[in-house]
Amino acid sequence: MSQHHPLLQSFGVLLVLDADSRRIQAASTNLDRLVGHDASSSPLTPEQLLGKRLVQQVRRELQGQARLAAPLVFRRGANTSRFQLRAFRSGEQVIMEIEPFQVSGQHRLLGALQEHLSRLAEMTHQEEVLAFLVTTVRKLTGFAHVGVCQFDPDWHGHIVAEAKADDEFSVVGQRLAACNFSAALRRAYVRHPVRYIQDAQAPLERLMPDLPVDLCASVLRAPTPERQRYLERLGVRGMLNVSMVCEAGLWGVMFCHATAAHEVAASVRDAVHILVQVATKRLSLLRARHEARYLKRVQDSLGSVVSATHGPRSPEQLLHDKAPIWMDLFRARGVALWLGGVVYQAGRAPTPEVIRQFVMRLHKAHPHNGPWCTRNTARHPLTSSLAMSEQAGVLAVPLPMNSTQRAWLLLFRPAQDEAPYWSMRPVKAAMPSLSVMLGRSRYEKVVGCSEAWQRVERLAAMNLGNDLTLAISSYEISMLNMHLERERKALAAANQRLEQLAHFDPLTQIWNRYRIEQAIDNELVAAKRYGAEFALLMFDVDHFKAINDTYGHSLGDEVLVALARQVEGSLRGCDYFGRWGGEEFVILASHSDIQAAAGLAERLRELLMTLRLPGLEQPVTVSIGVVAWQAEDSCKTLIARADAAMYQAKRKGRNRVEVAAGEVA
Numbered sequence: 001m002s003q004h005h006p007l008l009q010s011f012g013v014l015l016v017l018d019a020d021s022r023r024i025q026a027a028s029t030n031l032d033r034l035v036g037h038d039a040s041s042s043p044l045t046p047e048q049l050l051g052k053r054l055v056q057q058v059r060r061e062l063q064g065q066a067r068l069a070a071p072l073v074f075r076r077g078a079n080t081s082r083f084q085l086r087a088f089r090s091g092e093q094v095i096m097e098i099e100p101f102q103v104s105g106q107h108r109l110l111g112a113l114q115e116h117l118s119r120l121a122e123m124t125h126q127e128e129v130l131a132f133l134v135t136t137v138r139k140l141t142g143f144a145h146v147g148v149c150q151f152d153p154d155w156h157g158h159i160v161a162e163a164k165a166d167d168e169f170s171v172v173g174q175r176l177a178a179c180n181f182s183a184a185l186r187r188a189y190v191r192h193p194v195r196y197i198q199d200a201q202a203p204l205e206r207l208m209p210d211l212p213v214d215l216c217a218s219v220l221r222a223p224t225p226e227r228q229r230y231l232e233r234l235g236v237r238g239m240l241n242v243s244m245v246c247e248a249g250l251w252g253v254m255f256c257h258a259t260a261a262h263e264v265a266a267s268v269r270d271a272v273h274i275l276v277q278v279a280t281k282r283l284s285l286l287r288a289r290h291e292a293r294y295l296k297r298v299q300d301s302l303g304s305v306v307s308a309t310h311g312p313r314s315p316e317q318l319l320h321d322k323a324p325i326w327m328d329l330f331r332a333r334g335v336a337l338w339l340g341g342v343v344y345q346a347g348r349a350p351t352p353e354v355i356r357q358f359v360m361r362l363h364k365a366h367p368h369n370g371p372w373c374t375r376n377t378a379r380h381p382l383t384s385s386l387a388m389s390e391q392a393g394v395l396a397v398p399l400p401m402n403s404t405q406r407a408w409l410l411l412f413r414p415a416q417d418e419a420p421y422w423s424m425r426p427v428k429a430a431m432p433s434l435s436v437m438l439g440r441s442r443y444e445k446v447v448g449c450s451e452a453w454q455r456v457e458r459l460a461a462m463n464l465g466n467d468l469t470l471a472i473s474s475y476e477i478s479m480l481n482m483h484l485e486r487e488r489k490a491l492a493a494a495n496q497r498l499e500q501l502a503h504f505d506p507l508t509q510i511w512n513r514y515r516i517e518q519a520i521d522n523e524l525v526a527a528k529r530y531g532a533e534f535a536l537l538m539f540d541v542d543h544f545k546a547i548n549d550t551y552g553h554s555l556g557d558e559v560l561v562a563l564a565r566q567v568e569g570s571l572r573g574c575d576y577f578g579r580w581g582g583e584e585f586v587i588l589a590s591h592s593d594i595q596a597a598a599g600l601a602e603r604l605r606e607l608l609m610t611l612r613l614p615g616l617e618q619p620v621t622v623s624i625g626v627v628a629w630q631a632e633d634s635c636k637t638l639i640a641r642a643d644a645a646m647y648q649a650k651r652k653g654r655n656r657v658e659v660a661a662g663e664v665a
């Protein structure tokens with residue numbers, strides 16, 4: 001049941017009825033004065049007090065509902081004065097509030113409200129909406145001071161707009177410490193948006209009989225003694241507060257203060273409530289637009305991650321180019337990128353070693369993918385032992401680079417300028433004397449904290465982190481591709497070298513023994529299958545040792561190279577030529593019989609005698625053995641016969657051609 005004391009303000013009558021509104025269980029002590037009935041006299045039925053039709057209407061409208069959709073106006077008996085009735089359910093009871101109703105001015109009020117709402121709908125700036133709201137509400141209600149207090153993420157209040165009488169002190173720009181707005185008070189602001197105190201010092205009414213009723217939702221409930229003291233400290237006697245609640249929760253409170261008792265008709269309070277609701281909606285919309293623009297600016301800030309001249313930008317380049325823009329957008333003084341153990345940083349960031357330690361802790365303490373932030377590094381358990389004295393605020397965004405390791409984008413803010421906050425902590429003790437009050441500190445100083453990381457900033461940083469992940473990944477992929485391309489080229493070159501080494505003689509660049517053997521084997525297969533005859537020439541430079549000995553080994557090399565070039569140039573396209581070893585060479589003459597091969601050998605022998613090299617003062621001669629394929633030949637037998645023929649040529653005096661034994665040229 002209610003924790004609230006059962007006292008009521010006297011500007012209206014409160015009735016407590018049973019759940020079916022058939023019996024009045026209690027009424028406020030001013031029933032007689034306001035409505036003309038003595039609550040202490042004989043029990044009264046709702047019908048006697050309100051009329052049968054009205055009670056029936058209330059019952060009908062309250063069926064299955066928590067409250068009447070709109071107030072009902074009625075006239076009581078012969079009395080010409082009208083009343084306005086509101087009704088709502090509170091637990092097992094129905095609460096009715098009755099206030100005098102002024103007929104005059106209703107149409108004008110409705111017309112004006114309509115016009116105000118249309119104007120609000122056209123406004124495009126927060127300041128414009130707030131200024132219009134406070135000015136209009138002040139005109140409607142006549143309060144001396146109307147203002148708007150906006151909450152920050154820590155529930156400190158900032159006075160962001162006001163309309164006031166000339167002799168009132170301005171409070172715009174002032175801050176109210178969060179201790180003024182306890183969680184219970186904030187919950188009450190959301191549940192019961194309109195709070196009206198006509199006269200904080202007026203004598204109060206009570207319920208007869210004194211039932212334990214929850215009066216939280218009643219506009220008539222009297223301020224608690226603490227609240228009364230709080231208002232007294234503020235110098236406020238008449239007050240109307242309307243909470244500004246949007247989808248995201250409590251945005252702020254519009255407050256109207258008067259130093260004297262201040263009457264505001266129920267219809268005017270309703271109009272003010274509607275105005276505040278519409279203005280809050282408009283503010284929400286404007287803020288959504290503003291946030292969308294901000295998100296877009298942050299998204300665009302990364303810009304093109306590919307430089308026209310240098311391809312994708314490296315993380316280091318990106319940070320260097322973009323850090324000033326990001327610091328501006330996030331109101332940060334330093335930014336760092338932790339990437340695979342490497343720190344890139346700009347502005348006023350902690351040292352790389354401190355960042356390393358911080359990131360290690362983050363990895364453990366913050367395994368999920370959302371952002372991590374603090375406004376007070378000195379107090380936060382994760383950062384308090386790190387040397388971050390210049391960075392009071394940190395926003396850390398994980399970049400999901402791969403499944404095993406996360407990179408981090410870190411934004412750093414300094415402590416905000418020391419800001420004094422009004423602290424009007426309601427006092428529980430008896431009202432302190434004025435001198436005691438003045439002696440108290442009425443300010444709370446907020447130090448060591450950075451500005452709060454707003455929801456939209458955290459969201460923008462997450463988006464930026466995602467884009468950055470893509471940019472860095474695309475840079476890494478392009479680096480990998482470049483590396484792969486280099487590797488591919490190196491591999492191709494190595495393969496080519498291997499191929500060369502495997503098949504070619506490094507000195508003369510003609511086929512080596514292995515390759516020429518392969519060619520002979522192929523030729524043997526073709527010869528066996530298709531009977532395509534071929535011949536083989538084997539030749540050896542005469543007295544080559546003497547050339548080496550006389551002119552030196554390198555000239556001997558040159559002779560071998562020149563010889564190879566000359567022979568190569570004089571062969572047909574279908575002949576194969578290779579170095580057998582040392583100064584011995586083999587020619588595979590396809591489609592050649594023994595006569596053609598012997599002719600070729602003779603031509604070559606003569607040709608090589610014409611070979612001249614600077615420094616070589618003797619002709620180069622060769623001894624050539626010629627052999628033609630025979631059906632039973634293998635590579636080995638073919639070579640052996642050619643070798644034998646070649647040695648025959650040597651024996652017969654060198655510089656000559658010999659056909660293998662048994663073969664006729």
Ligand SMILES: Nc1nc2c(ncn2[C@@H]2O[C@H](COP(=O)(O)OP(=O)(O)OP(=O)(O)O)[C@@H](O)[C@H]2O)c(=O)[nH]1
Binds near residue numbers: 507
């Ligand atoms: N410069 C040079 N000499 C080589 C190369 N390969 C083998 N030789 C030399 O060639 C010489 C061959 O000598 P021998 O086998 O005695 O034959 P020769 O002196 O040509 O005498 P005949 O063949 O009987 O006419 C050796 O001294 C080898 O060292 C080479 O690639 N470059």
